[in-house]
Amino acid sequence: MSFTEEDIKAAGGAIALSEDQLDGLLAVLRARKTSAAAAPVGPKPERVRFDLVHLLWYAGTLIVMSAMGLFSTLAFEALGGMALTITAAVYGALFVLAGRRLWNRGSLRTPGGLMIAIAVTMVPLAIYGIQEEFGWWGDGGDPGRYRDFFAWVKSSWLLMEIATVAVGLIALRFYPFPFIVAVVSLALWFMSMDLTPWLLHGREMSWSENWAVRRAVSMVFGLVMIGVAWFVDIRRDKDLDVAFWLYLAGLMAFWGALTLSHSDSALAKAFYCLINVALVLLSVFLVRRAFALFGAIGIAIYLGDLAIRVFDDSFLFPFVLSFIGIGIIAAGLVLHRHRAALSEWMLDCLPESLKKLRPPHADAALRMEHA
Secondary structure, three states, X not given: OOOOHHHHHHHXXXXXXXXXXXXXXXXXXHHHHHHHHHXXXXXXXXXXXXXXXXXXXXXXXXXXXXXXXXXXXHHHHOOOHHHHHHHHHHHHHHHHHHHHHHHOOOOOHHHHHHHHHHHHHHHHHHHHHHHHHOOOOOOOOOOOOHHHHHOOOOXXXXXXXXXXXXXXXXXXXXXXXXXXXXXXXXXXHHHHHHOHHHHHOOOOOOHHHHHHHHHHHHHHHHHHHXXXXXXXXXXXXXXXXXXXXXXXXXXXXXXXXXXXXXXXXXXXXXXXXXXXXXXXXXXXXXXXXXXXXXXXXXXXXXXXXXHHHHOOOOOOHHHHHHHHHHHHHHHHHHHHHHHHHXXXXXHHHOOHHHHOOOOOHHHHHHHHHOO
């Protein structure tokens, strides 16, 4: 909707603006119009939408990544180390060229950024080929094949992870596409797991003790990643939501390790539920649905476990579990309807020092949802 100066003057007169106030308002509007006209016109960044086209783009990307990673076969690796490195380099170069071409078109930055992300995932394969070619891969014992890189975590793969993180950060510098952060975050999580043996100082441990330490490292890494994401979220560019993938990676590492930590203590299980309630409250404060998703699943797990213990071998168990599910759905509906009011109440109760930790996009997002 646009207005002429006559419209603005008429509106100013209707609300009894003085001549000086009206002149000042018109001067500001003229200055904004002049600066907007003088601004360079370029392609606007494409906003990511969840539709069929974007779903196909992301699905294709994941298929390519899986084909060169998870599902690489021994026959593929039989090509030899140098052939693998050349294959990864050619793939990477082609995807960079195609991604750069699409990126520069402005309206196709999403497929362009996804192709750059695919190019980054070629780095560990290239490094693996170099290590295999020069006999560095089996040094100190065979750490496994390349496809095991995505299933197991061993210290022999540190070089692959370091290189992936470095190349990913370089790619982000030239192509600031959020999904590249997901690749970097995954490599960082692998790295945190691979550094765990160094923390153990060669100590012999049972399988259960070893994985207990890895869960602890994963939780710490997840908390650090969430903290980094929070910092990025506060300083974020309104058109570039890098924090989403950092939040998601941090939540997966922290919440996953926390949920897999087994305890028979009722107090520990109740504390687990409180942590998940805190995640739901954080989702309101930060306006990040990922926290609500993980928190709701965690609460459901706790309530389901509680129902099993209380109604064990009882015909009431399926009904109780059904009511728990219905209750969680109802809570989600209430949260959706009253999230803005709950957010405002939360802000009123918090001191100014904590209010500054709220990302600037949060209020705008709530206004858009309830407009």
